[in-house]
Structure formats: structure tokens, C-alpha cells
Amino acid sequence: MRYFYTVLLYLALPFIFIRLFWRSRQISDYRRRLGERLGFYPIQFEKCIWVHAVSVGEVLAAIPLIKALQVRYAELPLLVTTMTPTGAARVTSAFGKNVTHxxxxxxxxxxxxxxxxxxHPTVGLIMETELxxxxxxxxxxxxxPVGLLNARLSEKSAKKYHRIAVITRNMLQSLSVIAAHGHVDAKRFIAxxxxxxxxxxxxxxxxxxxxPNNLFAESMKLRESFGQNxxxxxxxxxxxxxxxxxxxVHQQLQQKNQQALLILVPRHPDRFDTIFKLSEQYGFKTSRRSQQSTAMSDTAVYLGDTMGELLLMYAASDVAFVGGSLIPRGGHNMLEPGALGKPILMGKHLFNFAEISELFIEARALSIVSSAELLLQLIRLMNDIKERTQMGERARQVVEANRGALNKQLELITKMMQSSVV
Structure with missing residues (x-):
């Protein structure tokens, strides 16, 4: 079965490179370092700890782990691999030359x-579900030894893997450790x-x-630059x-409060220009983070078109809507605004964070909304500062109550290191 998969991949390779060049029209880094895509590298290690995080979201999840590994295994170089240039940029911005990408x-x-x-990796540590x-x-x-860390498996993904059951079983049985998010994920992997x-x-x-220690001070500066109150x-x-x-929704919100400001942060950098034009088409005075450090007092939409500043943008906000949830993409990480004590709003499509979202919903820290309901919730939270504060505090408490996975996964890595013969 794996033989046929490999043949198909070889046949698809020219089209994969064509797609890289196509995407490089927006992000030029897609056409750089192409040799690495085929296993040719300008560097070499005698041994290293290898962490794989496919793109930005996985890199963000891996940052605490990588920092802990740097302390625990200071004698070993750390190699972090990604598949996307945006992931590569996030690795560089987080660690500079302290790790190799x-x-x-x-x-x-x-x-x-x-x-x-x-x-020559001593161990391989793959974030989430990149098999x-x-x-x-x-x-x-x-x-x-290879470990699948922070492993999650949605019902939708499980069905896809079931279609290639033989390959999936062989992949999973080759892993030394699968550190699952929750019991539902664990049952799906075992099944x-x-x-x-x-x-x-x-x-x-x-x-x-x-x-970051300076996050709140920096966010207050940013917030003050937007204008008072x-x-x-x-x-x-x-x-x-x-x-x-x-x-x-923002158009309608401004009918209630003309001074309301939307910070809009698209998921993918290659869409920044498109969304800037879209915002202006809606008639909004739009400022770009990449072109000026602050918004003007008459700015209605502030486009967060830089990398590595999402936490800052969350911290400067009163209410957080997390995307990928109004459409069936499964939602994105709600833990960042939660850790910052922000009330969270999301659409109904949360299959990527099903168990986590339930924790926030049960704590009344997350409201599930349609686009129409989003407006109503924004108006409610805009007018009710007490509820806004309490909802944000409940979100922060959910995050605090569920810390500890990092230490558990570090202990699993220690056992893997001890079993390695490389």
C-alpha cells in the first residue's frame, strides 16, 4: 500500500513544485530553499533533537516545549522543521539563531x-497530527523514536485516516509515544x-x-495610541x-458606537492585501500595522498584517472573536485570548477544538454565535463592562486550571531519549 502511495507522490511532484511557484507570487519565500524540500541541506548535525511543526499554529504550540528542551538538553542542538515559510518566519522570530530551522x-x-x-536526530517530536x-x-x-505530541484527532480527520486504514495503522504503530489532548482523541487513535x-x-x-513579561505594558501603549475610551x-x-x-457586523456596530475599532487579523499573510482592499471597499478608514505603528483616531479598521504580534493585538482588545469558526474550518486557538482574560466569541464550527471549547462554554467564557448573534454579543459586551470583565476572568481561570501538559510531555520525551540508540 505504501508503495502505491509513493508512486503517486512521485507523479504528483511536478505539480507540487508548480504550486510552490504559484504561491510564491504572494509569498516569495515559497520559491527559496527548494533543495530542502528534497532533502538537500547546507547544514549537518552529528546528533540533534528534532521538532516538527507544520506551520504557524503548531509552531506557537511548540514554543513552550522548545524552550523547555533548550534548558533540559542544552548540550544538544535543536532542529525545528516546518512545511511553510510563515512557520519558518515564526520560528526565527521566536528563537533567532538559538535553534536551527x-x-x-x-x-x-x-x-x-x-x-x-x-x-541524525536522536528523537523526532511531531506536533499535533502531521503523519x-x-x-x-x-x-x-x-x-x-518518534513521538506525536499535543496529538489531536477530530472526527472528520479520523474518517479520512480510516480510508487508508492499512497505512494509518502502520504509521501509528511505528510511533513510540502519542501524547493525546484528551480521552476522545486517545480513543480515536487506538481505534x-x-x-x-x-x-x-x-x-x-x-x-x-x-x-511575555512586557506584553501588558506594550498593549497599553498600543491601546492608548488608538484613542481614549x-x-x-x-x-x-x-x-x-x-x-x-x-x-x-462592524458596520452595524458603528451605528451604535461610531468610535468602535475593529482589529482584523487574517490567518494567512498572502491575503493581507486583499483584506485591506476589502475593508476600504466597505468604506472603512483602514490602517495597516505593517505601515504605521498605530491607528489614527479616525481609523475604523486596524489590519494586523505582521507576524508574531497576535498576542499583542489580543491584549489591546476588549473582546476577541476567533476565526475559522463561522465557516467549516474547525476554529483556531482560543487559549491565547483566554490566557489574557478576554471574553471569547466564536462561530459554531469548532471541531478542531471540540473538547477545549466545551471547557470554555461550560465556564461561560465562550459564546457561540452566528454573524447576526455576533453583533448582539458585541453590543452587549460593549455596554456591560462588568459582564465583559467577569467573562474574561472566567476564560483566564479555564486556562490556569488546565496547565500542566508541558511537564507531562517532557517526561515522555525523557523516556524516549533514554531509549534512543542514535
């Missing part, structure tokens, strides 16, 4: 073997063929988010099909 090669046998021969058959098979045969003794429920490492709400990690709804 490389692109993970495509899942071709030759490329994978070149990667392993060049990097590649040839990569995992090569690690298994070369006795490199797909994972060995029960490798699956451990550790909780979600994203709860262990560490806020403005109601500020953020729509973060938005996707195509959501921004139109959000801008329409």
Missing part, C-alpha cells in the same frame, strides 16, 4: 533518508490502530502558554468567507 522534505524515500542521514508514511517508516527502521501502551492522555500543551474588538485568524461577515 529547516524545511521538512517531501515524503519521498530518497528525500527522507537524506534528511535523516544529514540531521507521513515514508518518514515514519524510515525513522522506525533506523531506530529513531485507528495505535498501540494502547503508546497512547497517553496529557492534556493540551497550548494551555501552558507563557505570556474606544471599544476595541479583534477578529483573529480569519479566513475567506469570514471577513465579509465581520466587516458587515
Amino acid at each position: 529547516a524545511y521538512l522534505p517531501y515524503d519521498l524515500p530518497g528525500s527522507v533518508n537524506r534528511f535523516l542521514k544529514t540531521m 507521513w508514511p515514508n518518514l515514519l517508516a524510515a525513522c522506525y527502521h533506523q531506530h529513531i 485507528l490502530g495505535a498501540s494502547q501502551h503508546t497512547v497517553v492522555v496529557t492534556g493540551n500543551i497550548k494551555f501552558d502558554l507563557q505570556l 474606544r471599544f476595541i474588538w479583534i477578529a483573529a485568524s480569519t479566513h475567506e468567507g469570514e471577513e465579509e461577515q465581520i466587516l458587515q
Whole structure:
């Protein structure tokens, strides 16, 4: 079965590179370092700890883990691989030269073997659910223990993996550890063929988010620059099909409060220009974070078009809407606004964060809304400062009550390191 998968991947390779060049029209980094996509690297290690985080969201989740690994295994270099340039940029902004970044090669046998021969990882730590058959098979045969950390598996993803049941079972059984978010995730992994003794429920490492020491001071400066006493709400990690709804809501909100400010942060950088134009088409005075550090007093929409500043934008806001949820994308990370004590609003599509969202809903820290209900909730929270504060505090308490996954996963990594023969 894996043989046919590999043949198909070889046949698809020209089209994959065409897609890279197509995407490079918006983000030029897609056409850089192409050799790494095939396992050719300008660097080499005798041994290292390898962490793979496919893109920005996974990198953000991995940051506390990587920092802890730097302390615990200071003698070993850390290699962080991603698949996207935006993920690469986030690694660089978070760690600079203290870790090495490389692109993970495509899942071709030759490329994978070149990667392993060049990097000599002592262990492989894959964030969430990024499973590649040839990569995992090569690690298994070369006795490199691989752990799936912060592992989650939605019902939708489980159905997709079930369609390739033989490949999925072999991949899961090659893993040394699967550190699952919750019991539902664990049951799904086991049902797909994972060995029960490798699956451990550790909780979600994203709860262990560490806020920068200067974050609140910087957010107050940003907020003050927006103008005194403005109601500020953020729509973060938005996707195509959501921004139109959000801008329409903001139009109606401004009829209630002309000074209301929307901070709009699209999920993907290649859409920044498009959303800027869209906002202006709606008649909003729109400022861009990348072009000026603050909004003017007459700015109605502030476009967060920079990388690595989402926490700052959340901290400067009164209410947070988290995107990917008004459309069926499964939602994005609600823990960041939660840790900052912000009331959270999301659409109904939360399958990527099903268990976590239930914690916030039960605590009355998260309200599920349609676009029409979003307006009503914003008006309510804008006018009721007490409820806004209490809802935000309930969100913060949910995050605090569920910390601890980081230490559990570090202990699993320690056992993997002890079993490694590389």
C-alpha cells in the first residue's frame, strides 16, 4: 500500500513544485530553499533533537516545549522543521539563531533518508497530527523514536485516516509515544490502530502558554495610541468567507458606537492585501500595522498584517472573536485570548477544538454565535463592562486550571531519549 502511495507522490511532484511557484507570487519565500524540500541541506548535525511543526499554529504550540528542551538538553542542538515559510518566519522570530530551522522534505524515500542521514536526530517530536508514511517508516527502521505530541484527532480527520486504514495503522504503530489532548482523541487513535501502551492522555500543551513579561505594558501603549475610551474588538485568524461577515457586523456596530475599532487579523499573510482592499471597499478608514505603528483616531479598521504580534493585538482588545469558526474550518486557538482574560466569541464550527471549547462554554467564557448573534454579543459586551470583565476572568481561570501538559510531555520525551540508540 505504501508503495502505491509513493508512486503517486512521485507523479504528483511536478505539480507540487508548480504550486510552490504559484504561491510564491504572494509569498516569495515559497520559491527559496527548494533543495530542502528534497532533502538537500547546507547544514549537518552529528546528533540533534528534532521538532516538527507544520506551520504557524503548531509552531506557537511548540514554543513552550522548545524552550523547555533548550534548558533540559542544552548540550544538544535543536532542529525545528516546518512545511511553510510563515512557520519558518515564526520560528526565527521566536528563537533567532538559538535553534536551527529547516524545511521538512517531501515524503519521498530518497528525500527522507537524506534528511535523516544529514540531521541524525536522536528523537523526532511531531506536533499535533502531521503523519507521513515514508518518514515514519524510515525513522522506525533506523531506530529513531518518534513521538506525536499535543496529538489531536477530530472526527472528520479520523474518517479520512480510516480510508487508508492499512497505512494509518502502520504509521501509528511505528510511533513510540502519542501524547493525546484528551480521552476522545486517545480513543480515536487506538481505534485507528495505535498501540494502547503508546497512547497517553496529557492534556493540551497550548494551555501552558507563557505570556511575555512586557506584553501588558506594550498593549497599553498600543491601546492608548488608538484613542481614549474606544471599544476595541479583534477578529483573529480569519479566513475567506469570514471577513465579509465581520466587516458587515462592524458596520452595524458603528451605528451604535461610531468610535468602535475593529482589529482584523487574517490567518494567512498572502491575503493581507486583499483584506485591506476589502475593508476600504466597505468604506472603512483602514490602517495597516505593517505601515504605521498605530491607528489614527479616525481609523475604523486596524489590519494586523505582521507576524508574531497576535498576542499583542489580543491584549489591546476588549473582546476577541476567533476565526475559522463561522465557516467549516474547525476554529483556531482560543487559549491565547483566554490566557489574557478576554471574553471569547466564536462561530459554531469548532471541531478542531471540540473538547477545549466545551471547557470554555461550560465556564461561560465562550459564546457561540452566528454573524447576526455576533453583533448582539458585541453590543452587549460593549455596554456591560462588568459582564465583559467577569467573562474574561472566567476564560483566564479555564486556562490556569488546565496547565500542566508541558511537564507531562517532557517526561515522555525523557523516556524516549533514554531509549534512543542514535
